[in-house]
Amino acid sequence: MAQMFHMLSYAPYRGLSPLGVTAMIHRLGYEYQWKMLLDELRAQMKMESRDPNGFAERNRWFNNEVASAMAHHYIERLKKHVDNLQERKCKGIPYKRIHGRDIFVSDLDRKVYTPLIIAANLIKYAQNATQLYNAVRKFNAHRIRLSHDTPQSKTWMDAYKGAGAYFTMQNLIRFHGCLITDDKGRRLNKNQSLDFIILKATLYKDEGWRMLAVLKKMLRDNDIDIKKKMAEWRKR
Structure with a gap:
């Protein structure tokens, strides 16, 4: 919740408008999404049998589909990166230097892309949390680090926003005593409010960015000043 409040409110200079959640996520850098995904999947792996309800809530946002989309997005970005690298020649045969390795252009598919595609398929067809975690780890073992400012996967970003907004609400x-005012203007009680955000999470599971709008409305309806709330936490 503190991280989400920080992303919603952070402005680089006093008096300027907040950067916004999307810009703040971009600031975390490309590699952050992979570290975050592995941490999340490790937690889900431990929860799957011990806490089925908690597992389902988290797996709603980070699952095979999201991890698979991230893997294919990475392969696309890697190909663009490699295409832009200088082509050199050894005895007339073209090669490229990739992350400290010299690889003949004719070997790129076999040595670079095919292992990633095979690992991406393992992610797509994982049958449980343990298989998914291990498949992502295997994919990571084949990955070449991309630059910090490489655009993150839109699918991951939507899931990140959705999960952040959902668990904050x-x-x-x-x-914190907050309640939902629903789409018809009715003030809900605590249990109804929890049911309401579950309904919205189910509806927007593939459009997590919409959950941010639900969160912002909830903050307005409950007169929550994010900066004041964060200042209270710092004092504690």
Whole structure:
């Protein structure tokens, strides 16, 4: 919740408008999404049998589909990166230097892209949380690091926004006395409010960015000043 509040409110200089969540996520850099995904999948792997409800809530946002989309997005970005690298020649045979390795252009598919495509398929067809975590780890083992400012996967970014907004609202309702005013203007009680955000999460599971709008409305309806709330936490 603190991280989401920071992303919603951060402005680079006093008096300027907040950068916005999308810009703040971009600032985390390309590699952050892979570290975050592995941490999340490790947690899900431990929860799948011990806490099925908690697992389902988290797997809604980060699952095979999201990880698979990230893998294919990475392969596309890697190909663009390699295409832009200087082509050199050894005895007349073209090659490229990729992350400290000299690879003949004719070997790029076999040595670079095919192992990634095979690993991406393991992600797509993983049958449980353990298989998914191990498949992403295997994909990561084949990955070449891209630059910090490489655009992140839109699918991951939507999931990140959706999960952040959902769990922030859940926290606000459970522990901070906030309640939902629904789409018809009715003020809901605590249990109804929790049911409402579950409904929205189910509806927007493939459009996580929409959950940010639900969160912002909830903050307005409950007169929550993000900066004041963060200042209170710092004092504590």
